[in-house]
Amino acid sequence: MLQSGNTILITGGASGIGLAFAERFLEAGNQVIVCGRRAEKLEEAKAKFPALHTRVCDVANEQDRLELCDWLVREFPNLNALINNAGIQQWVNVLRADDDWAHFHQEIAINFDAPIHLTLRLLPHLVKQPHGAIVNVSSGLALAPATWAPIYSATKAALHSFTQSLRLQLEGTNVDVIEILPPAVNTDLGGPGLHTFGAPLNEFVDGVFASLERGEIEIGYGDSERRLHASREELAEAAQQMWMGFRKRNPEF
């Protein structure tokens, strides 16, 4: 992926990891568009970084996705990079999950439907650009699941798999396919206060940008970097350890 001169859409770019990426890409001389559901978060981001372009969009909604893509291609004909970053995380006890499928499906629609649909919809435009990139933000939990977030972990494993296929199919085109697998990072993911134990946001983003500059295509950090090189046995052990630790901390789950 080029370091500067890109026109980039970052989904979920008004807060957390997406906003931190937006700031770095702006500093490096890129045009950046961010989208999200909450207009007030987008306005806050724009007040902090006036060069940002913003758009209210619920990426879980198919019509919103179609309108977003039409708007992007019309207003930003040089758009050459898509960063699929928007995501939510829900804790789900499968023995106590009621039958509110819309609630559970929301996590799948945001974390998995959206990146695939946006990719397929924007690819015909991206392949026409001199250089293009698709960056999928999955998770270290794609490699070893967080048992208390089973749907989340499954969406990230699915996104990891999709990204591998996408990379092979796009070999020989001008579109780079990059996956970022964050470890726990201190953001509002899952609700304020749930990820305070994670890596400091700025340190994580520094690490990711150093990896991007080196041209890496599967980017982990800390725990998730180690998991990228772990054996199946080590990954199974990591999932077991995380689950035991979670149950100790959350006996009421």
Ligand SMILES: NC(=O)c1ccc[n+]([C@@H]2O[C@H](COP(=O)([O-])OP(=O)(O)OC[C@H]3O[C@@H](n4cnc5c(N)ncnc54)[C@H](OP(=O)(O)O)[C@@H]3O)[C@@H](O)[C@H]2O)c1
């Ligand atoms: N933080 C971690 O520990 C961690 C670890 C591994 C992977 N990740 C991944 O990193 C990505 C960013 O997460 P984060 O930690 O920065 O969380 P965050 O602080 O909660 O940010 C998520 C962003 O996504 C947006 N978003 C959520 N649902 C959306 C929807 N339906 N349509 C459009 N935008 C939506 C949110 O804005 P609105 O609510 O206004 O829509 C928010 O700006 C996610 O994919 C997450 O799974 C995070």
